[in-house]
Amino acid sequence: MSKTLHHGLLVLELLSENPKGLSTTEIAEGVGLHRTVAHRLVRTLEAHHLCRRDEFKRILPATGLVSLAEPVERDLRALARPVLEHLADATRATTHLVVREDESEVRALLVVEPREAKVHVSFRPGQTHPVDAGSAGLALLASAPPLDGERPEVAEARRQGYAVTDGEVIPAVIGVSAAVPTRRGRSTTSVGVSVFELPDAAQLGRTVTEAAAELADRLR
Structure with missing residues (x-):
């Protein structure tokens, strides 16, 4: 099993359960990762339009999921x-x-x-x-x-x-x-x-x- 893919999917599941958004730190804690690793995963998901940031820099599910x-x-x-x-x-x-x-x-x-x-x-x-x-x-x-x-x-x-x-x-x-x-x-x-x-x-x-x-x- 790919650990990176596994962690990325865990991030998406976490975001789906928190539609009001999470900070990178909250995502790292929720998935059990170092903040730097969580940041890289979020940037990758953003590039594929699977998550986005609001005006408060909180990370939310994005339209790519649709x-x-x-x-x-x-x-x-x-x-x-x-x-x-x-x-x-x-x-x-x-x-x-x-x-x-x-x-x-x-x-x-x-x-x-x-x-x-x-x-x-x-x-x-x-x-x-x-x-x-x-x-x-x-x-x-x-x-x-x-x-x-x-x-x-x-x-x-x-x-x-x-x-x-x-x-x-x-x-x-x-x-x-x-x-x-x-x-x-x-x-x-x-x-x-x-x-x-x-x-x-x-x-x-x-x-x-x-x-x-x-x-x-x-x-x-």
Whole structure:
């Protein structure tokens, strides 16, 4: 294994977990490197537009990561579509794949509408909303360790394995979402459904959680 590449990837992972930026010293301490080595790694990543410096000289993720992520998102959509189609048919509800855009927002990457429902929710992929509103965002927050001041609904989602919200993203629409499990614990992707009525939240929650687990298996 290449130590230099390994350390460079650790820097990128560290930056992704700290989108408000880090100093070179903080990066060196976070990765366990001498500051001079960390400085050289950052300069190399900057040259490839994978990180940048803000006006305070703090180092942040940069736009080059978006170009690298685009093929991954295409692959994620391809793998997720059959899972969401099966979930939509099983629940007769609109299903969605949501990804964490940054620390404050999530984005609907894929939306699948049911084929045999008389009435269903309709919205377009690409829409964003705050991470702390809506079942998708709360499910993603629940995949991370507890934080001071977090919504009680996040703790509840962490306990039961899925999040439920009512009218937080679309008025009169109930969302039920589960984070796609990862080996690292914290997830950046969720699977969910949007419905007008929720006669059995526990059953629908289990169904959504099973779909999220299936997608996790496909991604391995």
